[in-house]
Amino acid sequence: MSWWDDVDGDDSDADEPYGQYDESSVRVRPNPKGNRPRTKTRPTYDDAPVGWVTNVDRGRFGVLVGTGSGSDPEHVITATKARELGKKSVVTGDHVSLVGDVSGDPGSLARIVKVAERTTLLRRSADDSDEVERVIVANADQMLIVVAAADPEPRTRLIDRYLVAAFDAGLDPILCITKTDLADPAPFLAHFACLSLRIVTSRSDDVPFEALHDLLDDKVTVTVGHSGVGKSTLVNALTGSTRAIGVVNSVTGRGRHTSSSSIALRVRDGGWIIDTPGVRSFGLGHVDPANVFRAFASHAIPVRPARDGIPLAQAHDWEIVDRVQDGELGATGVERLDSFRALLTGMGASDPGLE
Template sequence: MSWLTDDPDDEEAYGEYDESDARVRPNPKGNRPRTKTRPTHEAAVPGRVLSVDRGRYTVLVGEGADPSANGGEHEITATTARELGRGAVVTGDVVDLVGDTSGDEGSLARIVRVHERRTLLRRSADDSDAVERIIVANADQMLIVVAAADPEPRERLVDRYLVAAFDVGIVPILCVTKTDLRDPADFLSAFAGLGVRVVLSRSDDPPIAELESLLVGHATVTVGHSGVGKSTLVNALTGSERAIGRVNAVTGRGRHTSSSSYSARVTDAAGATGWIIDTPGVRSFGLGHVDVAHVLGSFPDLAELAEDCPRGCTHLPDAPDCAIVEAVEAGRLGAAGVARLESFQRLLAALR
């Protein structure tokens, strides 16, 4: 039967239906069919992400070039390409950009690629939550800022910062502010066995030169809950004028002054530079994502002893046949070993 008539005798006149007889309507919009092949963006421009704010990224391009030269170092605003997904870019990332990278008012570039990260500092909402919240990328140091008083220092929170640093291989530095209000010796004794560099800061005389010598040549992320003087130090080191938090006289807690992380350059008297990344003050630091083996790896002397521990050993005081505990009790690591073990076990307790 013909596809053009109901008359069975018309087959010879019209022929049988063939798919090639179907007319294809032209695409009125001129859209090309979708393809899975993505552009390579060979002409993309590299940049450093300085801050993130509601889907917009401040990115430094031409890092190190003369800002006065045509196309020299300058900041631009960018968004992310759809294929990267939401939350794929964080402060500290090194990225590739396309589009308008001039930095002119109203211009907008697009981040199309994120370079491999050297480190990634994370935290979870609480210890039972394995979902990670990324804080910053590519930091190699952590400046832990805590006040000797007003607000009171929180030993357990510092323990958690240290665990997070050890987990990803970031070198911690402990900075105690407001030492003119109270002697921090008792507080610092809890961390004596860790070998962490300690910097003391008075309210009226912050040790800017000492901190600069530690920060140049590095990317340092700052952590600490609100009111400890973290933003004050960052402002003094970078010459910025971001808001400074105050401590509530009733609760003894600080107010949040930074709502998102941002990077700023630190320059010493000789002109050497580094990056400091200020983060919002946090009152909790979940460690649900941390691998205990990474923390142990930050104690190479203890990690070597742990090779003789039974499988599944927790290395805590009540752990049976723990080779670390037995070695320290036998005096094989000397007096320093006792302090090292106590500090290590305290960090493990934070994970529990």
């Protein structure tokens, strides 16, 4: 006899504690995670407040929100990345959608639930053989390459790498030579004489505000440079920031890192500067070798995405190879081509001059 059978033999189960039940009547307890199917409908967040990421710090994001009007002043809030974004990165310069508390009050916290499509993306890798990229900055307009005329000594091959990264990202490059009172920058600039780069020079005790403001006004500019070249000094002067300024080791000749993460700072007379940590190497493992030549063509033209099927800019395919072989660019062109070929070789690409 089972526990659900009528124990007294009659047909009535009114007084039986178990006889009125069978197996189909037993309620199954749900598991701790629940057995309710998840809906496939996800919110679009079309009406969510939007902001611009100004800095990243250990899983917390500073986000500029507000239109700047009287009723909606600009202010920076703190946010985290929502779980639904998964492994998608959020970097300085990203335009994002937010939910939660966007008041910016002490202790408030919002969540980043959506990252808008990026117009430009500056990346680097550990070395040329590493295809794992590290995203540095999104949606910048131009790159300010800061290099010292001396202390530390300028490195042309590192500048070449910055140029390749800039053109690959679609950024307009600007070359800023600091500490020109310590050494004549002319010999160094001669290495880039065959390129149409915009160049600004600066003394240790004088920042060329007028020239720089003409270039930075209404633009988002990412700064890159070797540690100790005076990048933070330049950024502080242009933005009124008080970020730490490093010194150059007298024994090694290397600068000390003073910035640990990228941060966007407002330029006093308009525009934004994104200050990045100083680096001593800049891997290009993520770059398509076919794009490398754009940093060595006679005209420095970044790659722009096409609109309506029409490219916004065209580079000069292998033009420097022909001009060097014709003797038009002289010794500078030969050096440019040697650096160009060294980069391609390191990336496992073929030499266009031998094809």
